[in-house]
Amino acid sequence: AQSVTQLDSHVSVSEGTPVLLRCNYSSSYSPSLFWYVQHPNKGLQLLLKYTSAATLVKGINGFEAEFKKSETSFHLTKPSAHMSDAAEYFCVVSDRNKAAGNKLTFGGGTRVLVKP
Amino acid sequence: GAGVSQSPSNKVTEKGKDVELRCDPISGHTALYWYRQSLGQGLEFLIYFQGNSAPDKSGLPSDRFSAERTGGSVSTLTIQRTQQEDSAVYLCASSLGSSGVAKNIQYFGAGTRLSVL
Numbered sequence: 001a002q003s004v005t006q007l008d009s010h011v012s013v014s015e016g017t018p019v020l021l022r023c024n025y026s027s028s029y030s031p032s033l034f035w036y037v038q039h040p041n042k043g044l045q046l047l048l049k050y051t052s053a054a055t056l057v058k059g060i061n062g063f064e065a066e067f068k069k070s071e072t073s074f075h076l077t078k079p080s081a082h083m084s085d086a087a088e089y090f091c092v093v094s095d096r097n098k099a100a101g102n103k104l105t106f107g108g109g110t111r112v113l114v115k116p
Numbered sequence: 117g118a119g120v121s122q123s124p125s126n127k128v129t130e131k132g133k134d135v136e137l138r139c140d141p142i143s144g145h146t147a148l149y150w151y152r153q154s155l156g157q158g159l160e161f162l163i164y165f166q167g168n169s170a171p172d173k174s175g176l177p178s179d180r181f182s183a184e185r186t187g188g189s190v191s192t193l194t195i196q197r198t199q200q201e202d203s204a205v206y207l208c209a210s211s212l213g214s215s216g217v218a219k220n221i222q223y224f225g226a227g228t229r230l231s232v233l
Contacts, residue, residue: 032220036224041226042226043119043120043207043224043225043226043227044207044209044224045224046221046222046223049221090159094220102147102211102220102222103149103161103164103172103175104149104151104161104209104222105161106151106158106159106160107158108158109158109159
């Protein structure tokens with residue numbers, strides 16, 4: 001079984017300051033890990049993915065995440081927040097188990113507020 | 117190119133009525149997934165199609181929920197005798213395949229917001 005825990009339901013940052021969104025996962029198999037972003041009334045957009053090629057993954061819009069197997073973590077960071085980063089962020093795990101068809105298990109989400 | 121398309125974008129229905137939600141995946145994507153996003157439960161998996169077959173239906177919450185996919189393309193999620201707890205946003209996603217690094221990236225539609233009165 002797989003599960004994802006996002007440690008903060010809400011994060012508030014000032015524009016121009018760093019953003020850190022924390023995520024821990026558990027998985028029975030070698031996982032694929034993703035971060036998706038959801039802007040209000042919009043669909044989910046893929047920010048970045050980890051699939052074992054490199055532990056530091058760079059995504060779109062200046063976001064990156066580091067896979068730490070020993071800590072079962074996949075935290076998302078951005079050096080400098082922009083107003084357009086205000087959205088809800090989901091950490092997602094997919095077991096590489098063919099029988100499961102790569103169904104995604106989502107964390108509870110972290111809502112990011114960016115203050116001017 | 118066109119993304120995943122879902123219709124309707126909003127649906128309001130009365131308790132006890134049946135509803136059908138439609139998903140048009142990205143052309144050429146063989147895998148299709150339905151998820152539900154609700155305030156109480158977050159985002160949860162419902163069903164997975166590979167081609168027209170559904171190897172994993174484990175997320176369907178009750179036998180009032182069913183889904184089919186025809187021609188390896190369009191999928192319909194049907195909810196019979198809707199209840200208020202069915203109110204949620206229903207999301208569809210598709211991927212090129214279901215195995216392999218690049219093939220398993222899922223692309224999501226904007227969702228159908230279902231309100232059961």
